[in-house]
Amino acid sequence: INLSLSGLTTSQASFFTQAQSFWESVLIGYKPGINIPGITINAAGAAIDGVGGTLGQAGPAFVTNQGGFTLTTEGNMTFDSADLANLETNGSLEDVILHEMAHVLGFGTLWTANSVYVNGSGQYTGTNGLAMWQTEFNQPGATFVPVELGGSAGTANGHWDENNGGAGLTGVTDGSGNDMRNELMTGWLNTPAFISNTTKMSFMDIGYDVAIVPLPAAMWLFASGSGVFFGIAFRRSQSPG
Numbered sequence: 195i196n197l198s199l200s201g202l203t204t205s206q207a208s209f210f211t212q213a214q215s216f217w218e219s220v221l222i223g224y225k226p227g228i229n230i231p232g233i234t235i236n237a238a239g240a241a242i243d244g245v246g247g248t249l250g251q252a253g254p255a256f257v258t259n260q261g262g263f264t265l266t267t268e269g270n271m272t273f274d275s276a277d278l279a280n281l282e283t284n285g286s287l288e289d290v291i292l293h294e295m296a297h298v299l300g301f302g303t304l305w306t307a308n309s310v311y312v313n314g315s316g317q318y319t320g321t322n323g324l325a326m327w328q329t330e331f332n333q334p335g336a337t338f339v340p341v342e343l344g345g346s347a348g349t350a351n352g353h354w355d356e357n358n359g360g361a362g363l364t365g366v367t368d369g370s371g372n373d374m375r376n377e378l379m380t381g382w383l384n385t386p387a388f389i390s391n392t393t394k395m396s397f398m399d400i401g402y403d404v405a406i407v408p409l410p411a412a413m414w415l416f417a418s419g420s421g422v423f424f425g426i427a428f429r430r431s432q433s434p435g
Contacts, residue, residue, distance in 0.1 A: 195217065195218055195233050196233065196234045197211065197214055197237060198236045199237050200237075200239075201238045201240055201275065202237070202238070202239050205282065206278055206287065209282075209287050210237055213291045213295050214235075216292060217292070217296070220404060220405055221299065221397055221402045221403070221404060222402075222404070223402070224260075224403060225401050225402070225403065227260060227261030227262070228261040228263065229260065230258065230260070230267060233267060233268065233298075235268075235269050235270075235271060235295065236255075236268070236270045236271070237270075237271040238271070238272055238273070239278050240273075240274070241274065241275055241276065242272065242274035242275075243274065244274070244276050245280070246277070248274060248348070249273065249274055249277050249281065249290050249383060250271065250272060250274065250290050250291075250294045251271075251272050251348060252295070253270065253297055253303045254268070254269045254303055255268045256268040256269075257304070261401065262401075263400060264304050264308055264401075265400070265401050266298060266299055266303075269298030271295065285385070289385060292378060293378055296379060297352065299397070300397070300401075300402075301352075301393070301396065301397070302351070302353060302379070304400055305320075308320075308399065310323070310396075310399045310400065314351065315341070316338075316340060316342075316355065317338035317341065318338055318339040318341050318354075319337070319338050319339075320339075320396055320398075320400070322398040322404075323339055323392055323395050323399050324338065324339055326390075326392045326394075326395040330368050330369065330391050331366055332369070333366075339392065341353070342355045342380065344358035345358065345359075349381035349382075350381075352381075353380050353381035354374060354377055354380050354392075354393070355380070356375050356377075356382065357375065360380065360381070360383070368390060372388050372390075376388055377389070378390075378393060391406055
């Protein structure tokens, strides 16, 4: 991952390099037949909608088709400058950056292009992510991982499902009792956040090699060829409570 940062303080920029290191430790390569020397991520602080509301938005800017997969070669991340200082102060900035960086890498944004999700269905069917969902969250016999259909256009169809608006526990928990409400890749920010192996393995469904071990089953985060332009961008919003 090659970062290009603007509109950020030195301390804010440090969270981006930490997120870069984390995803590089999880996504350790690509499937056979794929040769991408690096992914450029352009990240900036800019005005979006004022304090609260949308915290950040991100997605691929250019992709390549290799080895039967559609993969990011360059992407953009924008964080609301009105929220950055508060997110840094309350300890949530790393969480939001990790979340948006995952969208640049293809989570939610390249599902349809890789035939693991049908837009509007609410059903993620990627083989590796689904198998992990069945075991990690005690969902034997499940035929899909539930995908969020609520929220704005930047929330629906690109995140794991939780209660609309992020309010209240879902009752779906992993073996350690972590509720999906707090999973990193749901559509609303609830802290402290954790990243599930279901999220990690979903990247294997879209062309990456993934390192699960020795990373723990659910990690609590410190914080709560050819180019095609993608006009879609997924957003993480603040939970109302």
